[in-house]
Structures are given as C-alpha cells and as structure tokens.
Amino acid sequence: MSKSPVATDTIQHGPSRSESHAPTTSSQLASNEIDGLRQQREEQTEIFRQAITKTPDFPKAGILFEDIFPIFTSPHHHEALIKAYELQTQEIVGTGQKPDVLVGLDARGFLIGPTLALRLGCSFVPVRKAGKLPGKLQTVTYEKEYGEDSFAIQDNSIPTGAKVVIVDDLIATGGSAAAAGELVKKCGGQLLGYIFIIELVGLNGRSKLDAPVYTLIESQS
Ligand SMILES: O=P(O)(O)OC[C@H]1O[C@H](OP(=O)(O)OP(=O)(O)O)[C@H](O)[C@@H]1O
C-alpha cells in the first residue's frame, strides 16, 4: 500500500522479523501482524495492477487512460478491492472504529462507496456531477486532467461534525478530490482522509488535498 502515513510509519519503525532474536513481545507481535498484512496487500495490489488497462490518447490526445472496470469482472478481485478499502479505512479512523459518512465521487467512486459503507455500517453520500441532484445543494466548479467539471452535494446530507472519508478510483491532478473535500467542509463534515486505487504521481494531485491521502497503486511517475 503506497503513501499510507499511518501504516508506513508503523512498519518502518517496528522491528522486522529478521531483526528480532529476543522473545516475542506484544509490540513485536503487532509488527509481525503488520508485516503479514503488508505482504497480503502487495499481492492484492499486483492483482489490481495486472487487471487495470491503459489506453493512450483517451479521452483526449496526450492522456493515458487507466481503466479500473476490469477489476470488477472477477468477483474475487472485486472482493479483494473492497477489502483493501476496508483495511485502509480502518487505518484512517482507527481499528474497531468507523467513519460516520463515506463520500463517493460521481461516477467511479459509486462502484466502491456504497458497498464499503454497507460493510462498515456507515452512511454513503454521493458527490454528483452538476444538474443531477434535486433539492438544496452546495456546488463547486473544478479542473481535472482532461477538462472542467462541476460537483454538487445535497445540503443536509452530512451531519455537522460527522467523520467523513472520501473514496474514488483515481487521483490525477487532484482537482476532483479537492472540490469534493471543499463540499464536505461546506456541509460541516470533518474530513479524515481520501482513498484511491490509483495515483498518477507525476501530477502531484495530493498536494492540493489537506487531509491524508491513501493509494493502492502509483502510476505515471
Ligand atoms: O484528479 P483529477 O484530475 O480531478 O481526475 C480524477 C477524476 O477523473 C475521473 O472522473 P471523471 O470526471 O472522468 O468522471 P467519471 O467517473 O464519470 O468517468 C476519476 O474517476 C476521478 O474522479
């Protein structure tokens, strides 16, 4: 799992299995468990990496489009993906805790958010493209890798002070995610972090975000 501040710090500062000769203490046990989790994640990440297709010059010349839909053709890979998001959410909110609200971004964040919310037993709230949601809205216009767009969220969808995690498939320029974060805050939510499958690291989208960013795969560095 790349760019995971909580997990990476724990792994880097804990003793590794090969360094440990003394009797096992509870902190070493925790470290071993983390090693096991990390290995499991690396195997899963490799599965996702192989499933994702890359298409040059789509939807515009110069864009290398990374398509996550093939992950969903296999129930096994689909399950592994939701599990990976579940583990990542646990790292953000703390073991045994859950966010109050998961916010998913139109459209590909909707592939992950509702299923994950059901697993965690929390609320799911959509951030929709402009013109799709009824009622009183908060809206924002933003730039993304291949154009400009507008997002909306329903005004009363997030209780004041609610712990919120934003999920989407990919971060490129970070424009979409930053806009969604702005909407969450306008609604009074407390933004705890973002989770993506793919990060296009060369675009440094995470620099636009002011909450921790967790990604499974780094690409296009
Ligand atoms: O980091 P950025 O440069 O903002 O780009 C990332 C966004 O672009 C894609 O969505 P898109 O707007 O293409 O919508 P879609 O999910 O309907 O395809 C992707 O799913 C992210 O939401």
Ligand SMILES: Nc1ncnc2[nH]cnc12
């Ligand atoms: N290169 C890319 N591939 C897929 N979705 C994207 N959204 C923004 N940039 C993208």
